[in-house]
Amino acid sequence: MHKISANRKRLFTFILLGWVLLLIGDRIGELRQYQGAFVAMYALAIASIILLTGYSGQLSLGHSALMAVGAYAGALSINNLKLNPVIALIVAALVAGIFGLILGIAAARLSGPYLAGTTLALAISLPTIANQFTILGGEQGILFDIGAPPARFGEGFSQYKWFFWISSLAALIMIWMISNLLHSKFGRVFRALRDNQTAAQLAGINIGRQKAVAFGLSAGVAGLAGGLLVMLISGVSPSAFPLSLSFSLLTGAVVTGVYDLKGVMLGGLVLVAIPEIADSIGSRVGGSDGFTMALPGFLVSALLILAVLFLPNGPGKLLKKKM
Amino acid sequence: MIRNTRMKRISIVSAVAVAGAMVLSTLPAQAADPGVTSTEIKLGLSSPQTGTAALSYGKLPKAMKAYFDYINANGGVYGRKIKLIARDDKYLPTQAATQTTNLVLNDKVFALVGALGTATHTKAYAAAQLAKNNVPDLFVNTGFSGFDNKTKYPTTFLVLPSYAMEAKIIGKFIADTPTLKPQASFLVAQDDEFGIDGVNGFKLAGHTFTKTTLYPQGGLSSTLAEGALTAFSAAPGKPVIVLMGTTDTTATILKAAEKLSLTTKFNWIVGSVGGDANTLLALGVKSTTIDGVMAASFFPDAKDINDEYVSQFMKINMSYNPGVSFDNVVLQGMNSAMLTVQALRAAGKNLTRAGLIKAIEDKGSTFASAGLAPLNYSATSRVGYNGYWFGQLNAKGELLPYITGKRTLYTTDSTTTSAPVLSTYERKPIPKNGIPTN
Numbered sequence: 001m002h003k004i005s006a007n008r009k010r011l012f013t014f015i016l017l018g019w020v021l022l023l024i025g026d027r028i029g030e031l032r033q034y035q036g037a038f039v040a041m042y043a044l045a046i047a048s049i050i051l052l053t054g055y056s057g058q059l060s061l062g063h064s065a066l067m068a069v070g071a072y073a074g075a076l077s078i079n080n081l082k083l084n085p086v087i088a089l090i091v092a093a094l095v096a097g098i099f100g101l102i103l104g105i106a107a108a109r110l111s112g113p114y115l116a117g118t119t120l121a122l123a124i125s126l127p128t129i130a131n132q133f134t135i136l137g138g139e140q141g142i143l144f145d146i147g148a149p150p151a152r153f154g155e156g157f158s159q160y161k162w163f164f165w166i167s168s169l170a171a172l173i174m175i176w177m178i179s180n181l182l183h184s185k186f187g188r189v190f191r192a193l194r195d196n197q198t199a200a201q202l203a204g205i206n207i208g209r210q211k212a213v214a215f216g217l218s219a220g221v222a223g224l225a226g227g228l229l230v231m232l233i234s235g236v237s238p239s240a241f242p243l244s245l246s247f248s249l250l251t252g253a254v255v256t257g258v259y260d261l262k263g264v265m266l267g268g269l270v271l272v273a274i275p276e277i278a279d280s281i282g283s284r285v286g287g288s289d290g291f292t293m294a295l296p297g298f299l300v301s302a303l304l305i306l307a308v309l310f311l312p313n314g315p316g317k318l319l320k321k322k323m
Numbered sequence: 324m325i326r327n328t329r330m331k332r333i334s335i336v337s338a339v340a341v342a343g344a345m346v347l348s349t350l351p352a353q354a355a356d357p358g359v360t361s362t363e364i365k366l367g368l369s370s371p372q373t374g375t376a377a378l379s380y381g382k383l384p385k386a387m388k389a390y391f392d393y394i395n396a397n398g399g400v401y402g403r404k405i406k407l408i409a410r411d412d413k414y415l416p417t418q419a420a421t422q423t424t425n426l427v428l429n430d431k432v433f434a435l436v437g438a439l440g441t442a443t444h445t446k447a448y449a450a451a452q453l454a455k456n457n458v459p460d461l462f463v464n465t466g467f468s469g470f471d472n473k474t475k476y477p478t479t480f481l482v483l484p485s486y487a488m489e490a491k492i493i494g495k496f497i498a499d500t501p502t503l504k505p506q507a508s509f510l511v512a513q514d515d516e517f518g519i520d521g522v523n524g525f526k527l528a529g530h531t532f533t534k535t536t537l538y539p540q541g542g543l544s545s546t547l548a549e550g551a552l553t554a555f556s557a558a559p560g561k562p563v564i565v566l567m568g569t570t571d572t573t574a575t576i577l578k579a580a581e582k583l584s585l586t587t588k589f590n591w592i593v594g595s596v597g598g599d600a601n602t603l604l605a606l607g608v609k610s611t612t613i614d615g616v617m618a619a620s621f622f623p624d625a626k627d628i629n630d631e632y633v634s635q636f637m638k639i640n641m642s643y644n645p646g647v648s649f650d651n652v653v654l655q656g657m658n659s660a661m662l663t664v665q666a667l668r669a670a671g672k673n674l675t676r677a678g679l680i681k682a683i684e685d686k687g688s689t690f691a692s693a694g695l696a697p698l699n700y701s702a703t704s705r706v707g708y709n710g711y712w713f714g715q716l717n718a719k720g721e722l723l724p725y726i727t728g729k730r731t732l733y734t735t736d737s738t739t740t741s742a743p744v745l746s747t748y749e750r751k752p753i754p755k756n757g758i759p760t761n
Binding site: 132233 | 411416429442443
């Protein structure tokens with residue numbers, strides 16, 4: 001009997017997932033489409049963290065800065081080079097990837113808290129640096145306008161559905177590519193780096209080069225997510241990439257299970273849904289302003305603790321066990 | 324046979340009736356705008372309620388809500404109660420975009436009121452598709468003149484004068500004041516809309532600074548402030564320092580001057596956004612330091628209990644916003660809420676989004692308001708007030724008219740080199756009990 005290869009299985013799964021998302025996109029309202037686009041964007045950003053931290057063992061606290069690099073590159077491509085928005089998103093990924101590669105080379109000798117500290121410094125300083133260049137629009141930032149959806153989709157095809165399509169498609173394709181990569185030689189090399197660097201070196205792996213490659217790939221994915229984020233808010237400015245974004249993404253990655261890509265959509269969903277759930281609880285239960293304001297943070301913290309206690313490897317692993 | 328014929332007739336009549344009903348039900352009805360019913364008008368506000376910006380502006384939503392509650396208790400607007408839904412955007416563009424979209428799509432508000440910030444609101448405006456959905460975007464708290472572009476922001480009305488107007492008027496004030504004119508002058512401003520609009524305004528006014536220091540929002544540390552002040556102090560005489568930034572940055576600079584014992588070395592001029600005395604005192608600036616600081620304003624002082632608007636708003640604040648101290652932000656919030664009520668009334672009983680926008684264009688310049696400068700709304704202008712008066716803070720934080728004992732009001736525009744002019748504008752008296760009847 002002919003056996004379907006794992007690669008084909010993955011491809012079919014992603015195509016099926018794409019169809020499901022298309023169907024869902026048709027049946028939900030504009031707000032849910034908009035939120036869905038955010039979920040896909042966050043899922044992609046979380047995937048970039050999982051690629052770097054979960055698979056190659058490097059900790060980054062500066063992914064918001066890498067997203068900002070991609071976002072600015074994409075916006076400049078649209079505004080100054082008049083590129084097609086889809087090409088601009090690819091440029092966003094490429095420029096952030098190159099930036100990440102250079103950063104990875106510079107930081108190749110760092111690990112653990114030293115690497116975390118370096119990337120943290122990047123996340124704090126990059127928005128301030130962006131303010132210094134007129135071409136980047138200062139605090140006000142610059143537009144990132146992908147324009148109206150193509151006329152052939154009809155009048156009823158809203159901007160939010162367009163966002164949903166682009167965001168979901170970009171996330172699906174990219175996560176499929178990451179998934180393939182992690183099942184290839186690269187994935188094995190990254191895992192070797194993570195598990196035992198000395199053993200990996202003895203096996204002939206160039207540690208510095210592979211760490212830089214992992215950083216570059218992760219940055220490229222983060223850059224694409226940054227491009228999608230500013231597409232959704234129609235413009236890029238330094239304050240769109242606060243340090244808190246990096247921490248939110250890490251939270252999403254821990255909830256997702258930092259060693260597994262399967263739950264990234266769940267991570268994205270958590271980041272989008274928590275403020276909504278907190279709002280809903282706040283309005284039903286009532287309570288002081290302090291309670292309402294602290295509720296989202298409390299829910300995220302509680303979820304983190306629960307995830308670490310009961311699902312340290314993420315819900316994806318749990319499903320695998322049951323199956 | 325007869326029975327069959329009758330049944331046939333009944334069937335035909337029923338079929339025609341059903342078909343007619345179906346056709347009628349598919350005809351486009353005159354759809355009412357969202358957020359307005361015979362008993363309620365839903366308004367939305369996205370502003371910082373947490374985070375650092377909330378230190379300065381966190382009181383805004385509650386102040387507006389307090390005034391609307393007061394109006395509701397007195398019959399509402401043509402019998403409709405106003406419901407304000409306030410969402411926290413933390414002064415972050417992403418949050419502003421999602422919260423404003425939530426207000427429009429989820430909460431289905433009729434109009435937005437009192438949004439705050441430029442970088443935040445430009446993103447929110449596009450993301451929530453306010454132009455496409457014709458959602459009125461009322462009394463936005465920013466002075467960025469870019470919002471005066473009716474083609475790009477067809478539903479937006481600003482409440483503040485533009486920063487360019489403010490800069491032109493400060494330039495004129497320096498030129499007209501004999502003690503300030505011969506001194507060296509320095510500008511310390513945020514590198515955002517203040518930078519874009521403010522620096523342009525000074526250029527239009529023909530005022531040249533000895534040195535201009537621009538810094539990113541939130542990026543002026545006390546070390547940088549001390550460095551800048553040390554450099555400025557080398558200028559002879561009593562140089563003028565103009566501060567155009569948020570109140571927390573004004574506090575950083577004034578505290579740096581305290582540390583260097585340079586508070587009396589300079590003539591300080593503070594822009595309207597960063598000159599709230601209560602906040603400065605709360606942020607640890609000494610009362611002796613703010614004593615003598617010159618500030619531009621288009622409002623009466625929030626401590627001036629002799630001002631009829633201030634005293635009325637204070638009463639409302641005590642009853643409907645208990646425990647919250649009355650300051651410039653509360654005054655600003657209640658004033659915007661009163662403008663909103665007048666706009667809703669001006670739009671008439673048959674309230675529509677298009678009607679509301681038209682009403683402000685046609686009648687907005689005649690609304691009663693606490694502002695001491697004229698309102699500038701028209702079919703071609705979306706900027707609110709168009710003037711400032713100059714005052715001097717005393718140690719209690721009260722803004723009193725500069726030297727003459729009488730407020731001197733200048734009015735101007737944002738784009739021409741024509742000099743600001745002295746104005747004799749007298750605002751309308753407050754409606755009885757603060758309840759508009761226009």
